Structure formats: structure tokens, C-alpha cells
Amino acid sequence: MIRIKDGQFIDETGRTLSLRGVNLSGSAKVPASPDGATWIKESLANHRNVSFVNRPLPLDEADSHFSRLKSWGFTTIRLVITWEAVEHAGPGIYDTAYLKYLTELVKKADEHGMSVIIDPHQDAWSRFTGGDGAPGWTLELAGFNLDHLDDCGAALTHQHYGDSLPRMIWPSNYNKLAVATMFTLFFAGRDFAPNCLVEGVNI
Secondary structure (H helix, E strand, C coil), rough: CCCCEEEEEEECCCECCCCEEEECCCHHHHCCCCCCCCCHHHHHCCCCCCCCCCCCCHHHHHHHHHHHHHCCCEEEEEEEEEHHHHCCCCCCCCHHHHHHHHHHHHHHHHHHCCCEEEEEEEEECCCHCCCCCHHHHHHHHCCCHHHHCCCCCCCCHHHHHCCCCCCCCCHHHHHCCHHHHHHHHHHHHHHHCCCCCEEEEEE
């Protein structure tokens, strides 16, 4: 069994492990259906009715990719998933088709002798605030109108800014109203918004 000691991976005999792996992958941050590519303005519409099945890759291509990675000497996969992929339809409504897909993908990796580290990923809170991670309904519960986040400067998304989006501008969203508010509510809602309740529970 692998454990962590002093920031290092340690095996059963006490040796430090150096994992050789790859990130799989940035494409997992957006829906497969409808196409969630950040340059498509409509990709932020109908956010509760999306599917991340086949992100980052279709199951029927997994053997080919994993065998190639194994032949290159890789033994570990960092598998990116997002909260939105699992619970996009609403609070407590889980996408079982996506969870089944993930299970099958991890089994495929195991068949090729690949270890998998599942990375519950987020950047700048959500796709709707210029990053990826949380479902759109989280912002709606906090009172944000998803259609106007860019218009009022609460967020900056590629979808609204257009293809002239400057490189690496997306992290500026961490200092904009929508992301700053969501992280404050998520981690300290009871302290900073004690009267902000969702179905009787502090946000």
C-alpha cells in the first residue's frame, strides 16, 4: 500500500516512490455533449442538461491510449473530474451514466497496469466564471444570473470575450465578484453571510 510521509509517496518497504505519469486531461473540464468548448458562446447555455461521458476520452479508445502510455514508461494517470460533471442537474442529482463511465475508465487503466489518482479539479470556481469545476446551479443559489456575469464584470469568460482572449487572463477571475463571492460563501458562509439560507440551511 502506498502512503504519504513528509510530502513523499512511500511504498510498503519504506522506499520513496517517484511516480511517472500524465495528466488526463484538460478536455475533462468541459461537457462532451453539447460541446462545451470555451470558444463556443452557446456552451454555457442549458447547463443542467449536459453530459461529460467520454471526457477525457471515449471508452472504445482507452485501450489504445493506455497501452501507448504504458509503452512510453508511464505508470500513473492523474484523472481530472469536476463537480459539474457529477452533479450538473441540481443538488443531489448525480449523473450515474458519467459515474459508470468513470468506473469503466479506471478499470481499463488498471488492466494496463496504470495507477489512477482521481483529481476533483477546479479553476476559478466554474465554467460560468471563466474556469471549471462547480455546477452552474451553485451560482444561481447564491443569487447570480448566469446570463449577465460577463456583462457586469463579475466574471470574464472566453465564451463572451471572444477569440481575442489574452493568454492566461482567466486567473484574473479569482479577484472578480463571482468567484470571490462563491469561495467566501463555500468556506465561510456562516461567518460572512449568516442569514443567506438555502432551504433553511446556511449557504
